[in-house]
Amino acid sequence: MDKYDAHTIETKWQRVWEESRAFEVPNPEPGAPRNERKSYVLEMLPYPSGSLHIGHVLVYTLGDVLAHFYRRTGSEVLRPMGYDSFGLPAENAAIKEGGHPREIVERNIEEIRGTMKRLGWAIDWSREFSTHDPEYYRWTQWLFLKFLEAGQAYRKAAIVNWCPNDQTVLANEQVKNGRCERCGFEVEARKLDQWFFRITAYADHLLDEMKDLNWPERVLAMQRNWIGRSEGSEILFRVEELDIDIPVFTTRPDTLFGSTFFVLAPEHPLVDSLAEKSPTGDEIREYVRKAGARPAEERAAGTKTGVFTGFFATNPVNDARIPIWIADYVLMDYGTGAIMAVPAHDERDREFAERFDLPIKVVIDDEGKLVDSAQFSGLPHEEAAKAIVEWLGTHGRGRSAVSYRLRDWGFSRQRYWGCPIPIVYCGDCGIVPVPEEELPVLLPDVQDYKPKGVPPLAQAEDWVRVPCPRCGKEGRREVETMDTFVDSSWYFLRYCDPRNDHAPYDREIADYWMPVDHYTGGVDHSTVHLIYARYFQKVLNELGLSVHREPFKRFFGNGFVTQGGAKISKRVGGAATPDELVEGYGADATRLSILFIGPADQDMEWTPSGVEGMQRFLRRLWRAVGDVADSAVDGSPGDGALARKAHRTIARATDDLGRRQQFNTPISSVMELVNELVKAPGDPAARFAAETAVSLIQPYAPHVAEELWERLGHARLWQDPWPQADPALLEEDTFELVVQVNGRVRDRIEVPADLPEDELVARAKESPKVQAQLNGAEIRKTIVVPRKLVNLVVG
RNA sequence: GCCGAAGUGGCGGAACUGGCAGACGCGCCGGACUCAAAAUCCGGUGAGGGAAACCUCGUGUGGGUUCGAGUCCCACCUUCGGCACCA
Known part of the structure; x- marks a missing residue:
């Protein structure tokens, strides 16, 4: 036979598959019965900001093996491919290389597609698209309008993460250790008007519906951690001088009697009026200003700072008047932005109390029972927590409450290369959605798309100026673009029906293919893409756009591939790509x-x-x-x-x-x-x-x-x-019987597979090696594992 | 600090439900083929002892359960990943 020649063989069969459209799969006919053996195999789509690397080979080969396996075990397999072509990576690549982002990504896509074909991945190429195609982002915009209508997308002023290098806002999910996930610059806090998705409304759904997912525990744990549900209570503290109540969130209502001071976050909305009415108002305003300017990382790690307001809050349970401080160790976007400080039982409060010489009052003893807590003294602290919350409830000063770490998803980006947000600002009508029939709002070309802090789209003056869709007066288009993770939060639905030009997809077709039966990708997306996509799917379900509530039934998180210690191969000169x-x-x-x-x-x-x-x-x-x-x-x-x-x-x-x-x-x-x-x-x-x-x-x-x-x-x-x-x-007709004495292997004997147990024991005892070990001792116990071993226990 | 994953030969790893530790591959050593080399093929390869048959030790550490533990339980060490002033 001739020699094995990979190239000839591979070229030959790749041509056969392409010409026979071997891996294209038709959509179901309307009204056809559901095929229970369908299998949607998908891997996370690549960013075309460069060419493929060895890590991509892993991900897509994994999907490929499964696609072939499922097809050949009787499933109808959908295995599409596309490109996540909007967004910072592509835009930054374009800035670096020079040229328009569109040209760069389209060139990269050509190259990537070629590599994919040369690797012989079994992909249904008829369903390919890129997220920057107007035919795709038209429907991203359409979905945005649906979310807006449903109250799931909204605009608010908020303190957000600003990356000074990329000149844009980042979602929480894109900030790691206080730094921009992409470029590593320290993020700054800025107060800006921003677009948000109300993902927090789905916190409990995201948690509860995990039970329907066949996902690795480590990924579910990360999501649980990220959502950070914590049960506690909300308690009202009275400020007599101002005639107001301030709520605090605590997981430890049992320590309420130990609260010796009260802290507001510098960003708390009451801070302004406090400063106004305080004789030391200037000092307060100065502190708030400094705290706001302090980088998040230092705020978290540095020594605690704070300022006394001159006001006091009344503890509802014992009428104690405790001083109100402002300190930046209290975060505005967790709980209520205000805390009751219990320095005896909270490390952070203790640090603050020691620094500012505030009293420390112990209210739980070594046995976990309450002390110095009026009628609750002597109760175990878990019980006391319930009793105190109940007491607060009957007096109208508190209730059980749940707080989450998860925050709403800020998806405004002050950059060029993204999906335009179909909104017009009108002096009279305010925020006005672009009518569906006018979609897509096409991304215009601009002179200069480099980041400058002001969204580059603002330069496209002709594009920006547009009549208000509602009243016809001159309005201005939204110049921010969407986070690229919006694009990837529904692309798996579009693959089901990628050429649909009157809807994002046909619901019946999508209901047929969805959910993705086997999703593969990096676990670095655990608390980003994977949580956003789950949120989108739930909203789509509630909007009547999908029967499914989870997008990915099974998820396989592939490992990272490193190439650091790779030796240089002589023959191929260190082949790496x-x-x-x-x-x-x-x-x-x-x-x-x-x-x-x-x-x-x-x-x-x-x-x-x-x-x-x-x-x-x-x-x-x-x-x-x-x-x-x-x-x-x-x-x-x-x-x-x-x-x-x-x-x-x-x-x-x-x-x-x-x-x-x-x-x-x-x-x-x-x-x-x-x-x-x-x-x-x-x-x-x-x-x-x-x-x-x-x-x-x-x-x-x-x-x-x-x-x-x-x-x-x-x-x-x-x-x-x-x-x-x-x-x-599946079994041999003979097998090697392992003979143990006191659990240690002493001999192996080839015996017929169908030998009865007593015969196995007899054979074992006959072994000379076993005889030597037994040395005439009495056998106390005999263990027989069929088709495996005999263990003789002596002494 | 909290959550999660993982520690097995020179290396990557296998051992699924407690039952032969080291499959498979890489590397290395020896041999065959060859003028020679490459390629290929055959054999060996956890450690220690022994001329050999064999024996002893061995899955991060220390205990435990069991006839029997890489696998189960308890305590600890190390590495990696995520979160982290989250009240």
Whole structure:
């Protein structure tokens, strides 16, 4: 047989798939019965801000293996692809390289598509789109209008995260450790009018409906953490001089008697009027100004600062008058922006009290019982918490309350390359939505789209000036654009019906394909994209636009691929990019090597030696199967060792891919089978073993598998049913009985599989090695594990 | 500090429900083929002891449960990831 030549084979089959539209799937006919075997396989769509790297090879090969596996196990598979082409990464790349963002992303998309095709990923290319296509963002705008109508999108003045480098506002989800997730600059707090999605209204839904998700625990834990639901109570403190009540949120109402001072966040709305009425107003205003200017990171880590207002609040439970302070360790956007400080039982309050010499009053003893707390003294503190909240309730001074860490999603961006927000500001009518029929609001070209703090769209004066859709007077368009995560919060629905020009998608079609059965992507999106998309899906459900409440039924979080310690390969000169790898080793070897490294949900280091090993394996497979194809032998595989090995391999690979979601071990199993085949070329089961190996490796190495399948006299392996293991042939007819004495292995004996237990024990006792260990001692206990071992316990 | 994941040969890793630790691959060592090299093929490869048959030790550390623990329980150490003045 000829030599294994990856390029010839890969080019040949890629052409066949393209010409036969092998991986395109039709949408269901209207009113057709639901196919229970549909399977929507999706991976997070790439940003076209550069070319693909080895990490993308992992993600899309994972999806590819599953798509092939599900198709061949009887599902109708939807496996689309597109590009998240709006947003900062692409825009920054454009600024760096020079040129218009559109040109840059479209050039990158061309390149990425080529790489994807060269890797042989089984994608339905007829459904491809980019989020910057007007035909797509038209519907992003349409959905925004629906959210606006439903009160899920709104505009408010808020203190937001401002990145001074990227010159834009960032969502909380895009700030890590007080720094911009993209560029690493420290974010500043700015008070601006901004657009928000009311994701906090769905906090409990996002938590409760996790029970319907087959997701890794670590990702769910991150989301839970991010949402940060915490149960406590809201308590009203009276300020007599001002004739007002100020609510505080606390998780520890049991410590209420220990509250010795009261703190407001510098951003608290009452601060202004307090300063006005206070003799030390200037001092207060000066403190508030300084606190506002203090970087968030320092505010969190530095020593505590604060200022006394001169006012006092009354503790509702004992009428104690406690001083009201303003301090920046209290955050405006958590709870009510005001706290009752209990320095004896809260570390932060203690630090503050010590610094400003405020009293510390212990109200819980070492046994966890209340002391010095009037009628509640002596109660265990959990019980006391309930009793105190109840008492507050009957006196109209408090109630149970829940607080969340999650905040509304601010999606205004002061940048150019994003989806325009379809809004017109009118002097008379205020905020006016652009009528649906006028969508899309096209993103205009501007002279200069570099960030300057003022949104670049403001320069497009002709575009900005527009008649108010409501009254016809001159209005001005919204010049902010949407966060790119809005685009990716519904793209999976558009794939269901990507060419629809009268709706974002046909509801019936989307209801059929959705939810995504198997979603793959990086866990770095756990508290960003994955939470936004869940929120969108829930709102769409409540707007009557989808029957489903969760977008991704199953999620697989792939690990990160590093390339740091990679040695330079002599032969391919340190091949590192996917294109270089395909060029040097072929797509099949590349695909195999990235999945063979280890468990795909853990981080991994990519090394060239792995891909060389895979190339060796493919040559070995090529030769072994080729020998079978060339030989005339045919007939029944029988039930010999090789046949049984093949059946066991089928069983294992099937279980690993379907149930266990383990992608490296099926490769090992097939390697074992090929090793056995090489050792037994004349075996009656050689042909069966060869076909099994080719068939099982097909999702990983579809090109070489297809070629060998053809040489074995078959066609279209990608459509062939997945092999099935014969349960009768899953075990050998003999097995190696492990004989233990006191739990330690002393001998291994080959015995017939059907030997009864007492006979197994008899065989075990006959073993000379066992005899030597027993040394005539009395056997106290005998443990028999069928088909595995006998353990003799003595002494 | 809180939440989560993980510690197994020289390396990546396997061992699914408590039952042969180290599958598979990389690397390394030896051999075959070759004028030679590459490629390929065959054999070996956890540590210690022994001429050998074999024996002992061995899955981060220390305990425990069990006939039997990489796997279960308790305590701890280390690494990585997320959150972090969240009241």
